[in-house]
Amino acid sequence: MPEIFVCNASDLGEGNVKVVAVDDREIGVIRHKGQCYAYLNRCPHQGGPACEGVRMPKVEAVLNEERQFFGHRFSDTEDHIVCPWHGYEFNLDTGNCIGDAALRLKRYDVVERQDSLYVVL
């Protein structure tokens, strides 16, 4: 499978994104909490640049045993990619859309080798 050179691994700092143009596609390569992720930079909603938005933890509702509501909190374990056009959210690990399981961002593998980052097409 062809690999696309993105940048030197050290050039993609924590929390940053490189957007790589390959033919008529753009792929966003994201470093988040030390991990690298790559997704097609095109949102399944209206085609927005999904990788160019913010990453945010999932928001959870806090209920007690009686199902009473005690506010919202940010998840410690699940982070989302948020498309900047309208705010559709996608699980950072899987690319699955939070609001509709039928929608997802196309995911690519990222390889780090000898201080170089590659996206596998």
Next chain:
Amino acid sequence: MDMFANNVRDLATEEFDTSTLLKNAARQADARNYDDLFIMDVDSHHYENESFGQIAEYIDDPTVRHLALSKAKIGGGRTNFQPSQIGFQDVGGRVTRYTRRKTEQTPPSPHRDITLARRWMDAMGVDMACLFPTPMLHLGMHPQVEMEVTLARAYNRWLYETVLSEERRICSMLYLPLNDPDASIRMIEEFGGKQGVVGFMVTSTRYRPIFDNAYMKVYRMLEERGLPLSFHAGYNWFDQSMSQLNRFISVHALGFTVFNMIHLTNWIVNGLPERFPKLKVMWIESGLAWLPFLMQRLDSEYMMRSSEAPLLKRRPSEYIADMYYSSQPMEMVHNRKALEVTFEMLKAETQLLYASDYPHWDMDLPSTIYDLPFLSKQGKRNILGETALKLFNIEPVWSEKKLRAREAKARAAGVGAEVGA
């Protein structure tokens, strides 16, 4: 096998720019070849509060102007000079243009709002746009009616002189301060024939019923002049019913439809379409899903209680289907069948007009209409622009970008023909 990217962008150092944010929209426009398709966006916005200091200079009353300029200094453009709302349109920073737009660079002239509008219009493939304010959409709830009138006139004068007379691709339905019918008449007389003024807009969040006899002369004047009247939706979280809702999603979903439902119901039941049969009325930014509901609901009740609406000669749904609607925010993306029925019910191919609502968070691109499989080719052309030209009775002003692209194509075809000959 290693391949090399055509280009690598580093978002850590990239500045915010509307054209970059919308580059995928420009790709859609290219892929669909909008160059030969006239597109008019009947509902887009600017943030007039960012020019509040300039608008304040247009206030006639020197004491009010003094108040406004004083506020402008304190607020640096963001003022509490007019009613405002609790709101989280930026979805907590998730819709990034809200927080980043202030960093966008623009040249000193033309006015920043023209430059920004051209950028998003060109990216989306929009030729002309009808521009509306943003915070002023709540001005109809100002407790001082004279303040609604004063600010509306200052804004209208500023918009005309600064934007409409400078950029022919931008037009507007000007703010009508309906709480004062006489002032509304004066506003129509003053601005009705000016360049770029294609009608008048009433902000829907207001509480004086639109069947009030005092308004009849306003409707008559608009009808006589062939100027459309629009109702632009909004919300009021302080409304007694709305204040029961605990999330912005709920207030926005209901608020943007409820006020227009109330006004449209009053409009029909009080027989205003019969009293002003030639008045063109448009309902803006309530989406589409409310219309089948209201059509069915009013028809059903009318059949049993026609004595309460004696001016009607047809079923309410028939009047509703003769009015005009902006398309955004188009719901029901998960149910094409329901969307198709909705389009049929409101005779979308002649009554619906494309709207983006850009730069607001729930904006729609032209592709939301262009890609619909059930519309005829002419129906798409109508919704995307031709119905607006007829409704506003204006000539199209094509984007320079499309004109250049068409010239280039024509030249290439000419060269090809010569070579072939």
